[in-house]
Amino acid sequence: MKNKFIYFAVLAAMGLASCEPEFENEVSNASYSSGEADFTSYVALGNSLSAGYIDGTISKGGQQYSFPLMLSQQFALVGGGEFTQPDFSMDANNVGGLLLGGMPITDPVTGANLFPTRMVFDESQLKPENINAVSTNDVSERQFRAYHNMGVPGMKSFHAVYSGYGSLTGLGTGTANPWYVRHATADDATVLGDAMQMNPTFFTNWIGDMDVLAYATSGGAGSTAGIGANDITPFPVFEAAYDAVLNTLTANGTNDVKGVLCTIPYVTSIPYFTTVPYAPLSPAALGGEANITALNSQLYGPLNAIFTAYGEPNRVRLLSATAANPVLIVDENAQDRTAQITGALMMQGYDAPTATAFGQIFGKARQSTANDLIVLPASSYIGTTNAMAPAPVNINGVTNPLADKWVLTQVEIADVKDATDQINAHIRSKESANIAIADMNVVMKQLVSGLRVEDGSIYTANYFNGTNISTVLFSLDGVHPNPRGYAVITNELIKVINKHFKAKLPYKNSASYPGINLVTTN
Amino acid sequence: MRKLLSLTLMALAGSTAFAGGYRVSLQGQKQLAMGHTGVAVVNSAEAAFFNPAGLSFLEDKFNLSVGANALFAKTKFQNETYNWKNSTENMGTPFNVYASYKINKWLTAGLAVYTPYGSAVEWDKDWEGSHLVNNIDLQAIYIQPTISVKVSDEFSFGGGPIYVTGSVEFNRNLNRNLTDENGNRSDVTLDAKGITAWGYTAGFMFNPCKKLRLGVNYRSEIIMEARGGDAKFNDIPLIAQGTYSDTSFDADLPLPAEITAGLSYNITDKWMVAFDYNRTLWRAYDALVVDFANNVPTSYNARNYHDTNTYRVGTQYKANDKFTFRAGWYKDESPISAGYFAPETPRNDSMGYTGGLTYQVTKKLGIDASFLYLHFDEVNASYDHYTESTVVNGQPVISTIPFSGTYKNTVFSPGLGLTYSF
Numbered sequence: 001m002k003n004k005f006i007y008f009a010v011l012a013a014m015g016l017a018s019c020e021p022e023f024e025n026e027v028s029n030a031s032y033s034s035g036e037a038d039f040t041s042y043v044a045l046g047n048s049l050s051a052g053y054i055d056g057t058i059s060k061g062g063q064q065y066s067f068p069l070m071l072s073q074q075f076a077l078v079g080g081g082e083f084t085q086p087d088f089s090m091d092a093n094n095v096g097g098l099l100l101g102g103m104p105i106t107d108p109v110t111g112a113n114l115f116p117t118r119m120v121f122d123e124s125q126l127k128p129e130n131i132n133a134v135s136t137n138d139v140s141e142r143q144f145r146a147y148h149n150m151g152v153p154g155m156k157s158f159h160a161v162y163s164g165y166g167s168l169t170g171l172g173t174g175t176a177n178p179w180y181v182r183h184a185t186a187d188d189a190t191v192l193g194d195a196m197q198m199n200p201t202f203f204t205n206w207i208g209d210m211d212v213l214a215y216a217t218s219g220g221a222g223s224t225a226g227i228g229a230n231d232i233t234p235f236p237v238f239e240a241a242y243d244a245v246l247n248t249l250t251a252n253g254t255n256d257v258k259g260v261l262c263t264i265p266y267v268t269s270i271p272y273f274t275t276v277p278y279a280p281l282s283p284a285a286l287g288g289e290a291n292i293t294a295l296n297s298q299l300y301g302p303l304n305a306i307f308t309a310y311g312e313p314n315r316v317r318l319l320s321a322t323a324a325n326p327v328l329i330v331d332e333n334a335q336d337r338t339a340q341i342t343g344a345l346m347m348q349g350y351d352a353p354t355a356t357a358f359g360q361i362f363g364k365a366r367q368s369t370a371n372d373l374i375v376l377p378a379s380s381y382i383g384t385t386n387a388m389a390p391a392p393v394n395i396n397g398v399t400n401p402l403a404d405k406w407v408l409t410q411v412e413i414a415d416v417k418d419a420t421d422q423i424n425a426h427i428r429s430k431e432s433a434n435i436a437i438a439d440m441n442v443v444m445k446q447l448v449s450g451l452r453v454e455d456g457s458i459y460t461a462n463y464f465n466g467t468n469i470s471t472v473l474f475s476l477d478g479v480h481p482n483p484r485g486y487a488v489i490t491n492e493l494i495k496v497i498n499k500h501f502k503a504k505l506p507y508k509n510s511a512s513y514p515g516i517n518l519v520t521t522n
Numbered sequence: 523m524r525k526l527l528s529l530t531l532m533a534l535a536g537s538t539a540f541a542g543g544y545r546v547s548l549q550g551q552k553q554l555a556m557g558h559t560g561v562a563v564v565n566s567a568e569a570a571f572f573n574p575a576g577l578s579f580l581e582d583k584f585n586l587s588v589g590a591n592a593l594f595a596k597t598k599f600q601n602e603t604y605n606w607k608n609s610t611e612n613m614g615t616p617f618n619v620y621a622s623y624k625i626n627k628w629l630t631a632g633l634a635v636y637t638p639y640g641s642a643v644e645w646d647k648d649w650e651g652s653h654l655v656n657n658i659d660l661q662a663i664y665i666q667p668t669i670s671v672k673v674s675d676e677f678s679f680g681g682g683p684i685y686v687t688g689s690v691e692f693n694r695n696l697n698r699n700l701t702d703e704n705g706n707r708s709d710v711t712l713d714a715k716g717i718t719a720w721g722y723t724a725g726f727m728f729n730p731c732k733k734l735r736l737g738v739n740y741r742s743e744i745i746m747e748a749r750g751g752d753a754k755f756n757d758i759p760l761i762a763q764g765t766y767s768d769t770s771f772d773a774d775l776p777l778p779a780e781i782t783a784g785l786s787y788n789i790t791d792k793w794m795v796a797f798d799y800n801r802t803l804w805r806a807y808d809a810l811v812v813d814f815a816n817n818v819p820t821s822y823n824a825r826n827y828h829d830t831n832t833y834r835v836g837t838q839y840k841a842n843d844k845f846t847f848r849a850g851w852y853k854d855e856s857p858i859s860a861g862y863f864a865p866e867t868p869r870n871d872s873m874g875y876t877g878g879l880t881y882q883v884t885k886k887l888g889i890d891a892s893f894l895y896l897h898f899d900e901v902n903a904s905y906d907h908y909t910e911s912t913v914v915n916g917q918p919v920i921s922t923i924p925f926s927g928t929y930k931n932t933v934f935s936p937g938l939g940l941t942y943s944f
Binding site for chain 1: 915
């Protein structure tokens, strides 16, 4: 009797100890659904934003945070198939960048490395730098393979259908894109054609940014209607290319292909343009009061007198010794006062060559205003000495006006906005039962006043300043999101997909994704 | 690693998981088996805890009860919005030692050592709620010298001072994303050992007739004041090391007062039933405030607990000289208010089912066994008082980040004890 009871007690104890807590509705893949969509083969067409471009490049590590890959991870819960991305296994040290035939790819004029390594924030210098390492990604090691992620950095709308965009020889003539050359299935392949090789059942298409962004990031140096690298794509060209891409993506045999089109953001909402203030010159940066007095008597005062005499009293004002001052810039749309400046200086007794040189330097100059946007790289250019100009008119932005490429002027901003609006109107017009619109323009616009995402976090478009490490969404290049930013984008797309296609996909926990890449020394 | 830690925890007597809040109702094998009733029960030296007044009604001159429980607590967590799934399993070994000695006809002295509060919860490091807690280990050992005075066969009172010695170790990540240069999440460990505090307990017992006993007991609030504990910041990136450097901290953790009233009734000579009502004054736990000695911002964690009721019923049947059987049930309320459900104490209302027996080896020596099974309904709950700050257009903006999900607990605890009396 006693023994039996003890056995029973031991058994009961073991039974209860193994009691596992169980939910009535256990979260599992069955909790989610693809709704009306079919994620068997998901293809992402786009530019750097789709490619997982972070900190100025694609790296092996950065690519793991591309929004299409994150999206595919959620699709995988509801029948999504494998999602492949261009091979970056050769980026052994995870530094990004590109080489061609073992050599860096450089700008023929300036010699600058066009595809440097990824940027990191150097804590010993408190500034972003390209990581001090040599890239091991060689464009010559071609993959000849189509992938589900067909995000090609720098790709404009019409490039998607351009045969030769992946041609190795085209690199020499500037008609090919080294990122695409790496994996194009053939020299004459198109990005769209390679995408179709994956037989998409679902797609995201986020092209169009580069049709305006390159113009903007070059400070409006290009044309407002051209197909050069820094031009705004003429709308008819964009329209034709965009429609061709969309028609091809949706006409995949008998498949009922669905997808999401993303609108393009206003550049005014990205840190590349919002980080450097229009008036960045503090009295201290100008060398103090004595220096400011000298600058005013020798340069700003005379310039102001001449512009005022010709009816433009606000074009240049005296520098303040107590408040931050604007920079001098060249505005291609300004009244040309070359002759007047030259004449005035000659009357003051300057010799003709000097007066003429000054006239040419300051003829289209003005001070920046709150309506101008100064590009991020200018932060390390303003105040430095310009080797191409004689002293004392050789201090960039102070005594030597910043060239067009450093500043997006009010007129250029309007050009960019108009082009963006026209493109977005076209994209939005494509909404249908099979086509959802992710209005990334509206989402990114909220970053200016603070974007509140679904978990309660508030994010802004602020550039990394050393303290906002937990809330920064953009990477160090100031244009592309960091991993956390891509997770936020992924969640915005999930919202759209859940709503439009009646799917039920879980969100990514965006807050837990990495922000800025810190290194103690570089 | 996890296993190793569990083993370590097992070695640390008094480290436990629990029911409502961080209260652990496992203070005696006999009484636990009866639904943890006992304020009006005279069974053994366990009365030193349940109601010291009862000690003077014990028949033997010397009574000793020692016991320990193995407490297995499992918590499962999920969140459908983010496809989160997690769980934690923890084990604790609360123990108790009670002794009483009848000095004369009316005066009994006693000593009680027990562990009524404690908490050990260890989630996976860097889990989704790691900004609230990675792990916590709270221990408190109560040492209570006791006297009990029998005024008459109908009335007694008793009580004594309580000396508490305890420790707390707590680790959590600094926020939801900060990492060092290698991607290791930044976290802080708060460690305070050798915290001591004083309190008291007092009660009376009244026997209006031979079959009925009434009892009331009060145990005072005791505030564990951690002073100069170690705050160690781990995996902090260089850029943030100026702010987050190792320092010391002060924090207060209340062990709330508990008032109990109840009765026991002997239906026959062999069969007894008992009812207890506890009210635990949890409102003392308003917030966990960690004040750092250096310039690390004070950590304010709203708790806003409310007072709780526990209803207990138990019964005991003395089958023969060798065997006594016991069973019980109780309903335990959680002190946690809506929106304050933090995963460091992931407990909601529960029902306890208990049972047990005593095997009397000799007239003097008995072996007590008990078990407790706590049933929790699954609960959708959130902690809505975690904030992060950002700067929008130069202005600091505070945003509240709720942490929510579905929790389901199971708690099971077998216990063993010895009773020796003469």
